[in-house]
Amino acid sequence: MSLLVVGSVAFDDLETPAGKRVNILGGSASYFSLAASRLHPVQVVAVVGEDFGPDQYRVFQDRPIDLSGLIRKPGRSFHWKGQYGQDLNEATTLETHLNVFADFHPELPEPYRAASCLFLGNIDPVLQLDVVRQMSVRPRWIALDTMNFWINGAREALLEVLREVDILLINEAEGRTLTGERNLLDVYRQVKTLGPRILVVKRGEYGVALFTPQGHFLAPAFLLEQVVDPTGAGDTFAGGFMGFLASAPDTDLETLKRATLMGTVMASFTVEQFGTSGMQALTDNALHGRLDAMHDLIHVAAR
Amino acid sequence: MSLLVVGSVAFDDLETPAGKRVNILGGSASYFSLAASRLHPVQVVAVVGEDFGPDQYRVFQDRPIDLSGLIRKPGRSFHWKGQYGQDLNEATTLETHLNVFADFHPELPEPYRAASCLFLGNIDPVLQLDVVRQMSVRPRWIALDTMNFWINGAREALLEVLREVDILLINEAEGRTLTGERNLLDVYRQVKTLGPRILVVKRGEYGVALFTPQGHFLAPAFLLEQVVDPTGAGDTFAGGFMGFLASAPDTDLETLKRATLMGTVMASFTVEQFGTSGMQALTDNALHGRLDAMHDLIHVAAR
Numbered sequence: 001m002s003l004l005v006v007g008s009v010a011f012d013d014l015e016t017p018a019g020k021r022v023n024i025l026g027g028s029a030s031y032f033s034l035a036a037s038r039l040h041p042v043q044v045v046a047v048v049g050e051d052f053g054p055d056q057y058r059v060f061q062d063r064p065i066d067l068s069g070l071i072r073k074p075g076r077s078f079h080w081k082g083q084y085g086q087d088l089n090e091a092t093t094l095e096t097h098l099n100v101f102a103d104f105h106p107e108l109p110e111p112y113r114a115a116s117c118l119f120l121g122n123i124d125p126v127l128q129l130d131v132v133r134q135m136s137v138r139p140r141w142i143a144l145d146t147m148n149f150w151i152n153g154a155r156e157a158l159l160e161v162l163r164e165v166d167i168l169l170i171n172e173a174e175g176r177t178l179t180g181e182r183n184l185l186d187v188y189r190q191v192k193t194l195g196p197r198i199l200v201v202k203r204g205e206y207g208v209a210l211f212t213p214q215g216h217f218l219a220p221a222f223l224l225e226q227v228v229d230p231t232g233a234g235d236t237f238a239g240g241f242m243g244f245l246a247s248a249p250d251t252d253l254e255t256l257k258r259a260t261l262m263g264t265v266m267a268s269f270t271v272e273q274f275g276t277s278g279m280q281a282l283t284d285n286a287l288h289g290r291l292d293a294m295h296d297l298i299h300v301a302a303r
Numbered sequence: 304m305s306l307l308v309v310g311s312v313a314f315d316d317l318e319t320p321a322g323k324r325v326n327i328l329g330g331s332a333s334y335f336s337l338a339a340s341r342l343h344p345v346q347v348v349a350v351v352g353e354d355f356g357p358d359q360y361r362v363f364q365d366r367p368i369d370l371s372g373l374i375r376k377p378g379r380s381f382h383w384k385g386q387y388g389q390d391l392n393e394a395t396t397l398e399t400h401l402n403v404f405a406d407f408h409p410e411l412p413e414p415y416r417a418a419s420c421l422f423l424g425n426i427d428p429v430l431q432l433d434v435v436r437q438m439s440v441r442p443r444w445i446a447l448d449t450m451n452f453w454i455n456g457a458r459e460a461l462l463e464v465l466r467e468v469d470i471l472l473i474n475e476a477e478g479r480t481l482t483g484e485r486n487l488l489d490v491y492r493q494v495k496t497l498g499p500r501i502l503v504v505k506r507g508e509y510g511v512a513l514f515t516p517q518g519h520f521l522a523p524a525f526l527l528e529q530v531v532d533p534t535g536a537g538d539t540f541a542g543g544f545m546g547f548l549a550s551a552p553d554t555d556l557e558t559l560k561r562a563t564l565m566g567t568v569m570a571s572f573t574v575e576q577f578g579t580s581g582m583q584a585l586t587d588n589a590l591h592g593r594l595d596a597m598h599d600l601i602h603v604a605a606r
Contacts, residue, residue, distance in 0.1 A: 038481060056582060086485070160480065182389070183527075183528065183529065183530075184528075185526060185528055203509065206506065206508075206509035206510075206523075207521075207523070209523075209526075212410075215599060215600075216526060216599050216600060217600060217601070217603070218510075218523035218526065218601060220509075220510070220512075220521035220522075220523060221521075221599075223487065223512075223519060223521065224486075225486065225488055226486060227486075254603070254604060257603045258603060258604075261603060295603070296518060297518075297519060297520060297521050298521060298522075298601055298603070299519070299605070300520070300557070300560045300561060300564060300598070300601070301557060301561075301600060302602070
């Protein structure tokens with residue numbers, strides 16, 4: 001039983017109303033693995049450059065995160081520079097430097113190929129499909145995240161990999177772009193025709209909507225005193241969600257609901273600090289305390 | 304034990320992506336009383352013109368709605384013309400004709416003055432305060448709705464009436480305008496200093512956030528196949544919410560949570576049809592079926 005993630009490991013320059021940070025650790029696979037590894041061992045497939053050194057490796061050590069699939073190549077790591085306005089809902093990309101990521105061809109170490117859960121982070125769908133094809137056993141869960149850039153620019157490849165996917169995680173606006181539907185129930189019906197039988201719609205500060213053949217679930221975001229930096233919220237959610245699924249014996253609706261709350265709570269710690277600081281500082285006490293608080297926030301006695 | 308509402312009874316011209324309607328029954332007191340009267344008798348204070356005739360009175364008859372405080376004056380009724388774009392989140396006001404509403408001075412019939420619950424619909428805060436002062440007994444619950452027009456244009460009067468209020472119901476953006484805070488926990492802290500100890504933040508398609516000294520509650524909006532016309536959603540919510548509180552023996556957090564779900568479900572029927580058609584057509588079976596479905600949508604077993 002293992003949980004495999006393919007995605008980016010990167011450096012970010014971030015500017016939000018709360019401040020600025022330059023050259024901090026980022027990337028979908030970073031957020032994902034730091035969150036998921038609280039719940040289940042994680043195997044990472046990604047590429048970094050020579051600027052990725054001991055300070056960065058140290059963030060992942062002492063955790064059940066297998067970095068044997070994290071390849072270090074000559075050159076610089078993927079670098080993203082983004083800015084958020086007052087409402088924090090959407091990042092403006094100021095600069096994107098793919099660097100070593102431009103030639104990324106994920107190659108799974110042999111032990112990775114039998115992973116029971118696979119998360120395809122938001123990268124080129126051609127690479128996502130390549131990873132799926134390298135698996136020696138069909139994982140119990142394959143989940144995929146994507147974005148408008150691929151929906152609009154690599155639609156055919158995206159549709160091809162979606163046919164292999166169980167769970168699509170996507171932003172509300174991106175779900176509408178992908179399907180051409182506005183109503184979320186219509187979005188879900190369309191998504192099912194594309195392959196995934198489960199849909200997780202990420203609604204930012206308004207939480208998450210989970211759609212499954214057995215029923216749906218609406219979870220608000222956790223109420224926070226301050227949101228500092230939304231970067232990585234979606235990937236942290238995915239890490240908590242998939243980490244929970246990988247460690248759970250069941251695959252039923254109740255399990256998916258609990259995975260949704262776990263992802264929601266994990267993401268709440270990420271957005272309270274810049275970059276991966278929230279995930280790095282997270283204690284088991286804080287995690288379980290907030291899970292209880294989250295249950296209180298949404299609980300009402302049965303009728 | 305009675306529930307008193309002061310607000311508008313009006314005619315609306317509406318245009319949404321789903322179609323157009325002219326001269327249909329609207330106004331905060333109409334939506335409120337049609338919803339609340341499913342749960343508790345309602346007394347209405349409002350003013351209409353000579354164009355308000357048998358067809359309009361018929362909508363309220365055969366329900367426990369006391370219209371002895373609905374005054375008919377020479378002239379025409381309040382008339383609002385509004386338009387919604389594709390996202391349905393905000394109405395553009397095309398025309399507002401106050402007509403007889405311009406000289407509205409609510410005067411409570413004697414039996415109304417001992418009402419145990421009072422809802423101050425979104426009208427001039429000077430009039431809202433006037434109604435509060437006419438009460439012979441302090442109601443158990445006084446709730447108030449308002450909007451940016453009064454927050455910006457009649458702030459002093461609004462602050463004066465807020466000091467008398469237990470529950471403020473307000474849109475997310477309006478709550479931010481009123482308090483100058485962006486974070487909802489900060490908005491709530493500020494609102495408490497103004498008078499209301501309970502805050503209901505209406506978030507449109509994302510549901511409602513309830514803040515109380517005993518704890519908070521986040522409820523999503525019900526998942527609908529189609530939203531036809533959002534007009535009256537907030538007043539319908541208020542009707543379900545206050546109708547539930549008026550009929551409940553308790554005033555604790557659990558009661559407020561259930562009132563929130565009742566308001567949410569009531570509002571879901573309003574937005575499925577134009578104007579008050581959803582409230583007019585609502586059956587007890589449909590209401591209870593959707594309350595059950597709402598519980599399923601948010602329920603997760605305790606940890």
